[in-house]
Amino acid sequence: MTESARFASTPPDPSRLPGATWMSRRVLLLVSPVSGGGRGERALGAVVAELAAHGIRTHVHRSESLADAAARVRAAGPDALVLALGGDGLIGAAAGAAAETGALLLPLAGGRGNDTVRRFGLGLDPAATVRRLPTLREHRSDLAWITTNDGVAARGLGYLGVCATGFDGVANELGNAVRWKLGPFTYLVGGVRALFQFRGAHYTLTVDGRERSGRGWFVAIANHGQYGGGIRISPHSRIDDGQLDVVGLWGGSVARVAAVLLSAYRGVHLGFRGVESDSGREFQLSADQPLGVYVDGERVGTLPASITVRPAVLRVLTGPDAPAVGQG
Numbered sequence: 001m002t003e004s005a006r007f008a009s010t011p012p013d014p015s016r017l018p019g020a021t022w023m024s025r026r027v028l029l030l031v032s033p034v035s036g037g038g039r040g041e042r043a044l045g046a047v048v049a050e051l052a053a054h055g056i057r058t059h060v061h062r063s064e065s066l067a068d069a070a071a072r073v074r075a076a077g078p079d080a081l082v083l084a085l086g087g088d089g090l091i092g093a094a095a096g097a098a099a100e101t102g103a104l105l106l107p108l109a110g111g112r113g114n115d116t117v118r119r120f121g122l123g124l125d126p127a128a129t130v131r132r133l134p135t136l137r138e139h140r141s142d143l144a145w146i147t148t149n150d151g152v153a154a155r156g157l158g159y160l161g162v163c164a165t166g167f168d169g170v171a172n173e174l175g176n177a178v179r180w181k182l183g184p185f186t187y188l189v190g191g192v193r194a195l196f197q198f199r200g201a202h203y204t205l206t207v208d209g210r211e212r213s214g215r216g217w218f219v220a221i222a223n224h225g226q227y228g229g230g231i232r233i234s235p236h237s238r239i240d241d242g243q244l245d246v247v248g249l250w251g252g253s254v255a256r257v258a259a260v261l262l263s264a265y266r267g268v269h270l271g272f273r274g275v276e277s278d279s280g281r282e283f284q285l286s287a288d289q290p291l292g293v294y295v296d297g298e299r300v301g302t303l304p305a306s307i308t309v310r311p312a313v314l315r316v317l318t319g320p321d322a323p324a325v326g327q328g
Contacts, residue, residue: 026059026076026080029047030063030072030082030084030090030094031086032085032110035110037112040087043110043127047085047126053131054130054133066092066152069094070096070097073103074100078101079103080103081104082098082103084105084107084108088160091105091107091116092116095158095160099314102315104317109123113230115161120224120239122318138316139239139325143158144158144163144308145157145158146300148303151300153293158310159296160223160224161226161227161296162221162233162295163220163295165305166200166219168228195254201215202214202287205219205285207246207278207280217250219246219285220248221244221245221246221307222237231265232267235267237324238326241326243280243309244279244309246283247275248275248276249275252273252274256273256274260275281309282309284304284306286304291303
């Protein structure tokens with residue numbers, strides 16, 4: 001069986017409402033005890049209570065690692081409803097496994113940035129999201145797939161958010177090292193520190209055979225397009241268009257980096273000098289130094305990396321006004 005054949009490809013019956021089948025599903029609630037300084041763990045009781053109010057019996061599993069979370073999703077099988085209560089890394093790991101089995105995924109906010117739930121229109125209160133189960137909609141989401149030569153992505157790894165390298169990755173690493181509980185401001189603090197420690201790299205980027213090479217500050221390859229607790233690095237990205245989007249900053253000074261990233265919180269940075277964007281299905285990225293690669297806030301390996309899109313392989317519940325879901 002080929003790698004791509006492991007992923008579900010039969011589209012669901014659009015007339016079937018997810019709520020009609022919850023009672024017959026196995027419900028797995030994954031929670032990260034450490035994400036967001038224990039945010040998921042603190043919300044667990046209220047989430048379980050809301051599920052019980054819907055008459056849903058739930059199997060709760062406290063995830064020991066991203067690999068452990070993925071294994072639990074696979075074990076739950078294709079008929080499971082999987083609730084992932086944690087950071088974007090946990091949700092991404094659950095998404096990759098659910099895409100393999102055909103399980104239905106509901107992301108719940110339990111991290112610091114919670115960018116996936118924001119882009120999926122699900123809100124930052126996980127108990128309130130569960131309370132609104134009958135109003136949620138099932139969609140088919142694309143899955144980005146990254147492979148590196150080392151790290152957890154050496155065998156391939158799926159993600160929903162953004163693959164970040166260069167300044168972005170350095171800021172992520174420095175932000176994660178901050179001991180204070182700053183929530184979505186963690187990346188901002190990391191970014192300020194990165195301004196004094198990173199001076200760019202020489203990148204080679206290939207998008208569907210089109211090559212771009214030069215000195216740059218960051219390259220971000222996006223699925224839903226948001227990371228770092230609200231940085232809309234690719235504000236027009238959609239999870240259901242069958243492609244990924246890349247945004248890079250080429251040339252310029254440290255001051256331009258700061259201006260671009262601050263503007264990216266409002267998604268108005270694409271017109272800045274040196275900012276270039278493109279879309280495609282297959283990406284190759286390398287650099288003249290061993291830059292770390294971050295996916296959904298987690299370091300997954302070191303450049304070089306290969307990234308592809310697997311269209312419509314994930315069944316996911318979203319809010320009725322999800323910014324990352326296409327309207328057509």
